[in-house]
Amino acid sequence: MNRPKSTIKLQPSARLIKLLLALCLPLAALCLSNLSRSAAAGNDHDAECRPFMTKYRRPSDVPYPKDNQLTKERELLGRTLFFDPRLSESNWISCATCHNPALSWSDGLAKGVGHGMKELGRRTPTILNLAWSEPLFWDGRAQSLEDQALGPVASPAEMNLPLDKMMARIKAIPGYHELFAKAYPSEPISEQTVAKAIATFERTIISGQAPFDAWIEGKENAISEEAKRGFLLFNTKANCAKCHSEWRFTDDGFHDIGLPGDDVGRGKLFREIEVNQFAFKAPTLRNCDMRAPYMHDGSKPSLEAVIEFYNEGGKVKRPSLSPEMKPLGLTAQEKRELLAFLKTLTSVDHPVEVPILPR
Amino acid sequence: MLRVLLMLALFSAIVLGSAPAAEHTIMQANKTFSQSEITIKAGDKVVFKNDDQVTHNVFSTSKGFEFNLKTQAPGASAAVPFNGEGTAEIRCAIHPKMKLIVNIKR
Numbered sequence: 185m186n187r188p189k190s191t192i193k194l195q196p197s198a199r200l201i202k203l204l205l206a207l208c209l210p211l212a213a214l215c216l217s218n219l220s221r222s223a224a225a226g227n228d229h230d231a232e233c234r235p236f237m238t239k240y241r242r243p244s245d246v247p248y249p250k251d252n253q254l255t256k257e258r259e260l261l262g263r264t265l266f267f268d269p270r271l272s273e274s275n276w277i278s279c280a281t282c283h284n285p286a287l288s289w290s291d292g293l294a295k296g297v298g299h300g301m302k303e304l305g306r307r308t309p310t311i312l313n314l315a316w317s318e319p320l321f322w323d324g325r326a327q328s329l330e331d332q333a334l335g336p337v338a339s340p341a342e343m344n345l346p347l348d349k350m351m352a353r354i355k356a357i358p359g360y361h362e363l364f365a366k367a368y369p370s371e372p373i374s375e376q377t378v379a380k381a382i383a384t385f386e387r388t389i390i391s392g393q394a395p396f397d398a399w400i401e402g403k404e405n406a407i408s409e410e411a412k413r414g415f416l417l418f419n420t421k422a423n424c425a426k427c428h429s430e431w432r433f434t435d436d437g438f439h440d441i442g443l444p445g446d447d448v449g450r451g452k453l454f455r456e457i458e459v460n461q462f463a464f465k466a467p468t469l470r471n472c473d474m475r476a477p478y479m480h481d482g483s484k485p486s487l488e489a490v491i492e493f494y495n496e497g498g499k500v501k502r503p504s505l506s507p508e509m510k511p512l513g514l515t516a517q518e519k520r521e522l523l524a525f526l527k528t529l530t531s532v533d534h535p536v537e538v539p540i541l542p543r
Numbered sequence: 544m545l546r547v548l549l550m551l552a553l554f555s556a557i558v559l560g561s562a563p564a565a566e567h568t569i570m571q572a573n574k575t576f577s578q579s580e581i582t583i584k585a586g587d588k589v590v591f592k593n594d595d596q597v598t599h600n601v602f603s604t605s606k607g608f609e610f611n612l613k614t615q616a617p618g619a620s621a622a623v624p625f626n627g628e629g630t631a632e633i634r635c636a637i638h639p640k641m642k643l644i645v646n647i648k649r
Contacts, residue, residue, distance in 0.1 A: 319639055426597050435574055437638045457636045459600045459614050506637075507598040507614060 229412040230404055236419040240400050242431045246315050248387060252330065252380045257366040262385025264363060264539045265378060270353055272343035273299060279336070279382070282308045285536050288474040289389060294482025299344040305447060307482040310475060313432045313468050315387035322464045322480045323450045324438060329383035334375060347375050354378065359542020391470035392531035399528070407528045414525025417518055422494070424522075426508040433469035433529065439506040440464075442498020443479055451504070461504035471530050487526055491519050566622065570594045571601070571615075574638050582646040585627055589645060592620040600636040605629070608645070611636075 248254045265271065269278040282296050283289045289310040291297070296304035306322050314320070319327050326332035336342040337350055345353075354360050355373060368377045396415075398406035407415075418424045429435045438450045440462040451461035464480040478484040484493060493499070497511035514522070564586045570577040572594040583589065591601045593615040601621075602611040608631035612621045625631065625647045635641040 324639060429574075435638060436640055437574070439637065454636060457600065457602060457611060459598075460636050463637075507616060 229409055229416070233412055233415055236415070236425070237400050239425075239429065240396075240431050242397060242400075243316075246387060246390065248315070248384070249328070249330075252384060254384055254387065255367065257363070258368070258381055258384040259388055260539065261363045261367040262381035262383070263536070264360075264541060265354075265382050266385050267539055268541050270357075270541075271337050271345060271350055273345045273349075277343050282336075283311050288312065288471050290475050292476070294477050296342075298342040299340065302341065304341060306480050307477070309465075309467055310471075311386050311389050312391050312470060313389075315390065316432060317434075317436050317468075319436075319465075323453060324465055325453055329386050330376075330379045333379040333382040333386075350378070351375060357542050363542065389536070391468070391529075392533040394470070394529050394531040396525075396528040397531075408524060410521050411524040411528045413518075414521035414523070417514070417522050418525055421518070422491075422512055422514060422522055423508060423510070424494070427466040427506075428469050433472075434466045437466050438463040439466060439508065440502070440504040441479075441494075441509055442500045442502075442505050443481060443483065444500050445481060447481070449480065458504050459506075462500075462502065463504065463506075469526065469529055471533075473527050473530055487523055488519070491522055495519070564588060564624075566590055568592060569643060571599045571635070571641065574635075574641060576633070576641055576643040579642065580644040580646070582648060583625060585625065585647050585649050587647075588622045588624050590620060590622045591615070593617050598637065599641070601633060602636050603631050603633045605631040607631075608647075 246254075252258075266279045266283075269276050269281065271278060277299070282291045284291050289312055290308045294307060296306065296308040298304050309322065314329060319325070320329060320332040321335070326335060334347060334350075337345050338347050351374070361373070364373045364377060364381075367381055371377050395406045396411075399412075418428075427435055427437055427439055438460060440449075440459070441464075443462070445462075448461050449464040451457075451463060454460040472478075473487060476484075476486055478487070478490050484490045491514070494509075495512045495514045498505060498509045565584065566588045567581060567583055568577075568590045569581070570592050574595065574597065581589070591612060593599050594617075596617055598614050598616050600612065600614050603609060607627055607629055608625060610623055612623070615621065625645060628647055628649055631645040631647065633643040633645060
């Protein structure tokens with residue numbers, strides 16, 4: 185006898201439903217447990233990170249020297265001079281040509297370019313966050329921003345304008361007299377006031393609030409869990425915080441990190457100090473993913489290449505090599521986490537207003 | 544009485560004239576010196592102790608007080624004698640923001 189057709193049809197459907205349930209329930213259980221594990225792990229990351237986080241709080245104000253306090257007139261004069269190409273022999277290069285606000289205050293090149301389009305010896309450093317920094321230049325040969333400002337102007341390789349000629353040009357522009365009178369009313373127009381104004385403007389160039397800062401201030405979901413693991417690595421296994429410390433991610437220290445080349449950096453100033461040979465200033469990592477290529481010689485095209493370089497412990501092992509440099513043994517996952525963390529240091533900053541230059 | 548007084552004077556001269564040299568300790572921690580300025584007597588020693596988590600290199604190029612302690616790993620300690628009067632500006636070669644003024648007086 186045949187079974188009713190309806191009964192035959194029901195059996196496979198019921199079996200199918202049972203099969204689907206058998207597959208789905210464990211999957212659902214797995215997903216739920218993963219969610220709760222990552223939530224727990226998220227809390228763990230924050231707890232693990234907390235002892236390091238206190239060292240990265242942003243300061244509440246910007247330091248200005250007693251004899252060169254900030255006024256809006258000084259900032260305007262400094263900005264005007266900074267963007268003025270008439271401070272170069274060719275009338276073509278201003279400070280902003282190489283320290284270009286559109287390229288994170290650098291120029292996107294491995295090495296800077298100077299007078300006559302000649303390549304310079306080192307990469308253009310950013311001017312971000314220098315109000316807290318000393319000394320200045322890759323080799324630290326200038327004690328303050330005031331000491332640094334006119335170096336590139338007078339340098340034959342860079343702007344190639346002797347300072348007496350620079351002063352003659354500035355004084356010949358009527359519009360500058362008013363700007364100087366408002367900025368430094370009790371001082372004559374001089375190399376000193378030119379340098380002071382430029383330094384004042386530079387002190388206002390500060391990285392804005394980045395997702396990292398929001399996280400430091402307590403917003404737990406401001407950065408990803410991957411970035412938090414990267415932050416932990418930065419402060420522990422990857423050893424970065426030994427030199428790239430505090431909220432500016434630099435201690436302004438000088439280190440030989442084992443890059444090949446003849447440039448002895450700070451060693452030129454202190455020939456008798458072994459640890460200064462081939463040593464260059466640690467730059468800020470704020471907004472670093474906007475500033476490829478990297479290192480004083482622009483030899484690393486990407487942050488990945490930088491991480492790889494440090495993972496190897498530097499290329500050249502010489503007596504001056506920083507004791508902080510050592511092979512790190514990072515896994516591919518750890519390298520990704522470090523990279524994710526570095527990207528949280530990027531802020532979206534208000535563009536600086538380009539000044540109309542006096543004629 | 545005169546002999547007693549003379550003996551007392553001689554004794555005082557010996558004791559005061561040969562006061563032992565003092566030792567002053569300056570720590571390096573958080574990439575700073577524990578003091579920014581100290582005043583010591585000629586002949587005293589300053590002990591530089593690295594209480595930090597990074598290597599330092601304490602040195603001075605001040606005339607008459609030149610020295611270079613070379614790299615000091617965390618935990619390392621070295622004593623520097625300061626003979627003669629004057630002022631020495633001490634820095635770390637790796638972290639030049641670390642500065643210490645030592646005033647040496649007789």
